[in-house]
Amino acid sequence: MNENFATELAYVDLGEYSYAAEGTVTDGLADYPASFGLSQSAAGPVFSVLGIVPIGERFSVFARLGLALMGVDADANVDIDGVADSASASTDRSNGVYGLGGEFNFSGRFGVRLESNRYAGVGSDDITGDTDIDLISLGLRYNFD
Secondary structure: OOOOEEEEEEEEEEEEEEEEEEEEEEOOOOEEEEEEEEEEEEEEEEEEEEEEEEEOOOEEEEEEEEEEEEEEEEEEEEEEOOEEEEEEEEEEEEEEEEEEEEEEEOOOOEEEEEEEEEEEEEEEOOOOEEEEEEEEEEEEEEOOO
């Protein structure tokens, strides 16, 4: 837009979280081997507005405020003494995203950027659970003038 404001459209993959546990359960008479597994992933498009403050010729700091349309997929499985069951759930929801960063410009078109962003309330409380996800990234930027 100009030297102090920009818009960005990106696709962000926030990765996958997995958890597994093994142990025993009892009915009071006998112990049974048991295992539990959970995996969850989140990804989607992000639209952001950046407020930029130049510091000298090549360096700038910025603040990000935007909207992420995250899709979350969750899978769970349980096995007790060879009797297994599993369940899956998905949700798509809009989430706020905000963060701070800095950028060093090699030229008018190329730069390197370090930033920290928070994706607020990813998931849904009633289907997959929701949580805030923090992302620290280092990236290259190309400017389409």
